[in-house]
Amino acid sequence: MLKKIDFTALSKKETNAAKRIRLLALAHYSEGMNKAQIARTLKVSRASVNKWVAAFLDKGIDGLDAKSPPGRPASLSSEQIKKLSRYIEYHSRSDVGGRLTGADIQAWISSHLNVDYKMSNIYRLLHQWGFSWISSRSKHPKQSQNAQEEFKKLEINVIKLCPGHLPLNNVDIWFQDEARFGQQNTTSRLWARTGSRPRAVKQQQFEYAYLFGAVCPATGETEALITPWVNKDAMTLHLKQISERTKPGRMAVVIMDGAGWHTEDTIQQFDNIRMLKLPPYSPELNPVEQVWSWLRQNALSNRIFEGYEDIVDACSDAWNTFVKDTHRVISLCTRKWAQLNG
Known part of the structure; x- marks a missing residue:
């Protein structure tokens, strides 16, 4: 199976640096190098070479793809996010005033969901959840x-x-x-130079x-x-x-x-x-x-x-x-x- 694949040619076309190293390791392995020699040649650990060869034998070329790190788990569950979204949408439509600031939302999350976020993360998450800081339209309180x-x-x-x-x-x-x-x-x-404060x-x-x-x-x-x-x-x-x-x-x-x-x-x-x-x-x-x-x-x-x-x-x-x-x-x-x- 290894002899039938030109790993060297594949490595030259590969744009991902991590996967390119793995393809080169397989190229050397298919040419008869042992894993210790491959590790010294590519300046990687022997354990990594063992893992790459095993991944290829198990899943083929796809086994060499880089795996995205899972990252930190979300602090809010999907149900909590829905609850927060309903709270924001309710206030955005409230007839008695609905101007929530980032600080208001930060305080509500802390007091109702027991999660503390930095303000910069509040804004990032609001955009991620589909909210924007937009201009509202006026409405008379007696409007029907x-x-x-x-x-x-x-x-x-x-x-x-x-x-x-x-x-x-x-x-x-x-x-x-x-x-x-x-x-x-x-x-x-009006259009003006970025950073300027034109006066009319x-x-x-x-x-x-x-x-x-x-x-x-x-x-x-x-x-x-x-x-x-x-x-x-x-x-x-x-x-x-x-x-x-x-x-x-x-x-x-x-x-x-x-x-x-x-x-x-x-x-x-x-x-x-x-x-x-x-x-x-x-x-x-x-x-x-x-x-x-x-x-x-x-x-x-x-x-x-x-x-x-x-x-x-x-x-x-x-x-x-x-x-x-x-x-x-x-x-x-x-x-x-x-x-x-x-």
């Missing part, structure tokens, strides 16, 4: 998940709003919102403009209006834009929050618009919120404005930059639950 799920049954709400003779495939869903931009501006992340100017003046924005995710169509204030008159002008954009024979259902100027009397003069209010405390259902984030991050943060006209110009440029890419509008604002099947 059930109300949100009911609202997502959008076809039922649309059917109730629209005339019975109008098929769903003649209805356009729009999302509408407004945001304030101005001299009390936001700062955001933050003004202390109080000039603002209000951007009314509306998006139809199905088509990528958009409408916007910039005003120095928010009220019913401004809202009516914005709805007039959407009404004029809606093609003859179609109906626009405009989804918006419950702001004080979002009232039914603002749409009474438009026979091709219906208003649908979001559940209370549910801004995350409105994709225009993501549009505001995009505008701030990509065009409006980390800068100063000389006055109202400068703010208007900057908001106009930012909005036009966003909407010129229809694919971007559709991608950012499409929600599966807001698509009508017709």
